Amino acid sequence: MDIRGVVLAAGHGTRMTPITGVVPKELVPMGRVAVIHRVISEGLEARIRMLAGISRTGKETVQRYIEQTPGGQAQFEFVYQEPQRGVGDAILCAKPVIDGQPAAILFPDMLYRRKDNPTRELISEYERAKASVMGLVLHAEENVALYGTLEGTKVGEGRYAISAVSNRFDPQRAIEPAISGGGRMVLSPSVFRYQRDRYDTLDDGELLTWLARNETLLGLAFNYRSFDCGTPRTYAEAVSQLAGEDDQ
Numbered sequence: 001m002d003i004r005g006v007v008l009a010a011g012h013g014t015r016m017t018p019i020t021g022v023v024p025k026e027l028v029p030m031g032r033v034a035v036i037h038r039v040i041s042e043g044l045e046a047r048i049r050m051l052a053g054i055s056r057t058g059k060e061t062v063q064r065y066i067e068q069t070p071g072g073q074a075q076f077e078f079v080y081q082e083p084q085r086g087v088g089d090a091i092l093c094a095k096p097v098i099d100g101q102p103a104a105i106l107f108p109d110m111l112y113r114r115k116d117n118p119t120r121e122l123i124s125e126y127e128r129a130k131a132s133v134m135g136l137v138l139h140a141e142e143n144v145a146l147y148g149t150l151e152g153t154k155v156g157e158g159r160y161a162i163s164a165v166s167n168r169f170d171p172q173r174a175i176e177p178a179i180s181g182g183g184r185m186v187l188s189p190s191v192f193r194y195q196r197d198r199y200d201t202l203d204d205g206e207l208l209t210w211l212a213r214n215e216t217l218l219g220l221a222f223n224y225r226s227f228d229c230g231t232p233r234t235y236a237e238a239v240s241q242l243a244g245e246d247d248q
Contacts, residue, residue, distance in 0.1 A: 110183025
């Protein structure tokens with residue numbers, strides 16, 4: 001199955017200010033490489049050979065970094081999101097590169113240990129279930145309000161049928177309050193049929209809810225830890241846990 005990758009790199013990194021006033025969040029170091037390097041490597045190890053990088057004007061350094069990074073046999077094409085109208089809109093910008101194939105969506109500010117390849121796991125689940133699937137992670141109680149709400153039902157051990165996704169936290173509607181998206185998903189080509197207003201903002205929650213209402217959207221809980229690199233505090237923790245992997 002020809003699954004293509006989408007690396008989301010058009011954001012402003014507002015959670016990481018003031019650091020991102022100097023360097024794009026995708027290029028903050030994680031050991032010997034930049035954060036985005038680890039995400040691309042994850043995709044390559046999952047046998048993705050065509051990736052779209054969603055970027056914007058002002059992030060030319062991200063493109064130069066990737067162009068200078070050995071990528072094996074992978075092709076990497078950049079698509080500019082101008083203007084920035086939300087994560088959902090950024091995903092849809094990849095349509096010309098995806099070319100009717102399933103799309104693995106990778107958020108660079110969510111990392112995993114190298115031995116845990118969530119993209120590979122989600123591709124296997126997509127092929128098994130023949131349905132879109134998003135990775136889910138368990139968050140600490142004090143952080144759950146930061147990650148939005150997933151609605152739906154539990155259909156098995158670590159497996160969920162998702163009916164709606166919101167970027168706002170609502171514990172009364174959540175499948176489980178401590179579970180949210182893990183920054184990885186594999187979506188069917190159907191998602192690119194979404195008809196958006198060219199002037200409206202489209203967040204990922206709205207796009208995924210539309211997909212869930214038109215076909216099956218599954219959730220698969222990872223049984224390993226995620227590392228959010230999106231804030232100075234969580235980035236520091238990720239560095240302490242992940243940076244040394246390049247020396248092993």
